Amino acid sequence: MTSLNSFAAGEISNTQIPQLHGAGDDKTGYETKYYTTKSKALTTRVGKKTDLLSLIKQPPLGLPNVPIPANNPISVEKIALGRKLFYDRRLSLNSTFSCAMCHVPEQGFTHNELATAVGLEGRSGRRNSPTLFNIAYAEKLFHDGREDTLEQQVWGPLLAHNEMGNPSPGVVLRKIRTLNDYNGLFENVFNKPVNMETLGMALATYQRSLNSANSPFDQWYFGHNDAAVTPSVKRGFKLFRGKANCIACHTVNNDSAVFTDHKLHNTGHGFSVSTYQRPKKQRLLVAPGQYIEIDSDLFDSVSEKKPNDVGLYEITEDPADRWKYKTPTLRNISLTAPYMHDGAFKTLEEVVNFYNHGGTPNEELDPLIKPLGLTPNEIQDILAFLNSLTGSNVDELIADGFAAPVGDTQ
Ligand code: HEC
Ligand code: HEC
Numbered sequence: 258m259t260s261l262n263s264f265a266a267g268e269i270s271n272t273q274i275p276q277l278h279g280a281g282d283d284k285t286g287y288e289t290k291y292y293t294t295k296s297k298a299l300t301t302r303v304g305k306k307t308d309l310l311s312l313i314k315q316p317p318l319g320l321p322n323v324p325i326p327a328n329n330p331i332s333v334e335k336i337a338l339g340r341k342l343f344y345d346r347r348l349s350l351n352s353t354f355s356c357a358m359c360h361v362p363e364q365g366f367t368h369n370e371l372a373t374a375v376g377l378e379g380r381s382g383r384r385n386s387p388t389l390f391n392i393a394y395a396e397k398l399f400h401d402g403r404e405d406t407l408e409q410q411v412w413g414p415l416l417a418h419n420e421m422g423n424p425s426p427g428v429v430l431r432k433i434r435t436l437n438d439y440n441g442l443f444e445n446v447f448n449k450p451v452n453m454e455t456l457g458m459a460l461a462t463y464q465r466s467l468n469s470a471n472s473p474f475d476q477w478y479f480g481h482n483d484a485a486v487t488p489s490v491k492r493g494f495k496l497f498r499g500k501a502n503c504i505a506c507h508t509v510n511n512d513s514a515v516f517t518d519h520k521l522h523n524t525g526h527g528f529s530v531s532t533y534q535r536p537k538k539q540r541l542l543v544a545p546g547q548y549i550e551i552d553s554d555l556f557d558s559v560s561e562k563k564p565n566d567v568g569l570y571e572i573t574e575d576p577a578d579r580w581k582y583k584t585p586t587l588r589n590i591s592l593t594a595p596y597m598h599d600g601a602f603k604t605l606e607e608v609v610n611f612y613n614h615g616g617t618p619n620e621e622l623d624p625l626i627k628p629l630g631l632t633p634n635e636i637q638d639i640l641a642f643l644n645s646l647t648g649s650n651v652d653e654l655i656a657d658g659f660a661a662p663v664g665d666t667q
């Protein structure tokens with residue numbers, strides 16, 4: 258069997274890259290006893306390095322220039338070092354958990370099977386792993402926008418007890434210093450050993466290369482190829498800009514689009530989750546087709562209770578900021594289910610229906626969210642448009658991820 262490690266040696270397959278995205282298992286049919294897994298086996302993986310530097314220097318059609326901080330210039334070696342770190346399981350306290358295990362390349366650099374993230378030793382979190390496609394353009398990071406540079410952001414997951422579990426930066430840095438395969442790599446790139454700053458800079462630089470566009474929408478709208486999309490997509494975009502006014506927050510410019518205004522808004526979704534009254538009894542699915550009914554109190558005692566989530570308020574303590582979350586990009590949106598900060602919506606149709614009903618009314622609801630009166634056909638057109646936003650180089654970026662070493666301990 259071909260293992261991931263054989264790709265570590267830089268083995269490059271000459272075969273064409275098969276369709277790699279959509280791997281993972283959405284568990285459709287799990288409630289029946291006829292369920293079989295749809296996970297793609299490791300053996301179908303094809304590792305193939307791609308030219309990540311070019312993706313930063315000349316991002317695909319539809320994306321603006323990549324902003325690069327003056328104090329962290331890009332280089333081939335720096336991208337390679339960041340890529341090695343990103344897939345390296347040894348960066349977690351017990352050497353089992355890498356960044357890529359929540360931001361899974363073949364699952365849209367998010368996690369299609371989990372509404373909210375699960376970190377090392379099965380410790381659960383309260384939020385959905387966001388996609389890292391086109392993260393280079395994000396002006397604010399995390400669902401509540403609490404961090405503003407990729408360089409700093411990495412210390413969030415590295416130190417979170419329910420993500421990679423390291424008790425301190427020192428523990429991470431000391432470990433990397435003792436790993437032979439990192440010998441001289443940081444010195445070569447930064448003229449400095451690994452430290453809090455250089456570790457963040459390397460990881461940030463790799464993430465800045467995950468640029469994916471030139472989607473059918475881009476080829477039509479920015480590339481002027483009229484045949485690139487169906488009439489339904491064109492109608493959907495018209496509604497997106499007009500009647501539904503999605504564009505007010507999911508921004509599109511004249512020559513490029515990242516589909517976000519980089520701001521935080523209250524759509525009412527966070528409000529409805531926070532104020533949800535759970536029923537007294539709950540049905541618990543324990544195996545395909547097998548339910549048991551248990552008391553909600555008992556349910557809480559067996560599963561770790563999810564802490565409440567009030568979004569931006571947690572950072573500013575301003576009551577007007579309750580349930581405000583960052584506007585996410587919509588690029589590659591058909592690959593990044595489930596949706597919203599807590600992964601509550603499984604399909605894009607659920608999301609569009611949510612907006613069509615005017616979100617969930619609450620005191621701080623954003624004035625741009627109101628009932629839209631979209632007809633079923635109009636909803637189908639908006640969905641066709643959203644599905645036209647998948648970049649042409651997605652499989653290339655996935656295959657590149659498969660070609661990276663995962664840092665198995667001997
Ligand atoms: C246990 C799962 C998990 C691991 C491991 C993990 N992340 Fe994340 N990541 C998340 C979740 C969940 C969020 C959103 C958290 C929030 O908003 O509070 C996130 C957010 C991010 C963001 C911000 C994205 C955005 O749109 O704002 C970046 C960048 C990121 N992670 C990179 C990394 C890197 C680099 C690593 C490894 C050092 C890593 N992550 C490890 C789950 C994970
Ligand atoms: C007032 C600003 C605003 C408007 C208008 C708006 N959105 Fe959003 N959108 C957001 C925010 C904020 C989120 C994140 C909410 C959360 O995480 O709870 C979001 C999330 C989404 C998501 C889920 C993305 C993901 O990765 O989880 C989709 C899809 C989406 N919006 C599509 C649309 C469509 C289609 C419309 C028009 C019908 C629209 N939005 C109108 C601000 C807006």
